Amino acid sequence: MSTPKMLNIDESAGIANLRLEKSLYPLDVVYGAAYVLIDRAYVRLDKDDKGRVLVEIQSKDNPSADGLNALAGEFSNELLTQALRRKLTMQNKAELEAIVTQAIAGASGALLPGLMDDDDLDFLDDPLGIAVPWEEKFSKKRERNKKKGKRNEPYPGTTPKALSACSP
Amino acid sequence: MSLTLELHRKLYRPAALETATEAFGELASISVERSDRYYVITFSDVDPDVEAVLTQEFANYVLAETVESRGTSA
Numbered sequence: 001m002s003t004p005k006m007l008n009i010d011e012s013a014g015i016a017n018l019r020l021e022k023s024l025y026p027l028d029v030v031y032g033a034a035y036v037l038i039d040r041a042y043v044r045l046d047k048d049d050k051g052r053v054l055v056e057i058q059s060k061d062n063p064s065a066d067g068l069n070a071l072a073g074e075f076s077n078e079l080l081t082q083a084l085r086r087k088l089t090m091q092n093k094a095e096l097e098a099i100v101t102q103a104i105a106g107a108s109g110a111l112l113p114g115l116m117d118d119d120d121l122d123f124l125d126d127p128l129g130i131a132v133p134w135e136e137k138f139s140k141k142r143e144r145n146k147k148k149g150k151r152n153e154p155y156p157g158t159t160p161k162a163l164s165a166c167s168p
Numbered sequence: 169m170s171l172t173l174e175l176h177r178k179l180y181r182p183a184a185l186e187t188a189t190e191a192f193g194e195l196a197s198i199s200v201e202r203s204d205r206y207y208v209i210t211f212s213d214v215d216p217d218v219e220a221v222l223t224q225e226f227a228n229y230v231l232a233e234t235v236e237s238r239g240t241s242a
Binding site for chain 2 (some may be wrong): 038
């Protein structure tokens, strides 16, 4: 079984031709690699009947076989780099979107959903009763007990047993 | 003398081709036709100073515009 040749160099025309399998190199990857090279080479893309992408690379400076080989090798490496970058981007897409969303929301001063649920509360509202001083909260009960002639219980946490539990 | 360039329609964006046609308009008269699979671009009245590299530079320009418009610059 012969291996299909991916690279062909036409030295007389000064052109390196690459044939890329669509399943291995998505179009985004090919575009990315070509873009990196276009300052040093002329790159033309084509497609064959099987959907494979054909890449024609022509050096701007060094049309020799060595120069073409170097460009083709660099292009192949760049294909792999772009493919890896694409894979990582897709893997981390959800996290990236969440980070960007939070950054934009923070920069614009908007609150995220969930933090806006308490908007109808006034600053004086105290549904949990946490703003009532401790003495005030328990003094009413003590006064009621006094009137009824009942013996007041010590304040919570101040019984001898509780105090001894706190001591070292 | 005229030059001809063929660019695959599934690989190059028409908007990129239009931009390139405008950008290179001073160097040649450019006409674009569509075949089944290709944009067939014909350059006539070519500026002799750029004749040797006009089609390649044009193809590069269209490719760069296509990539940038897709948001895949790297």
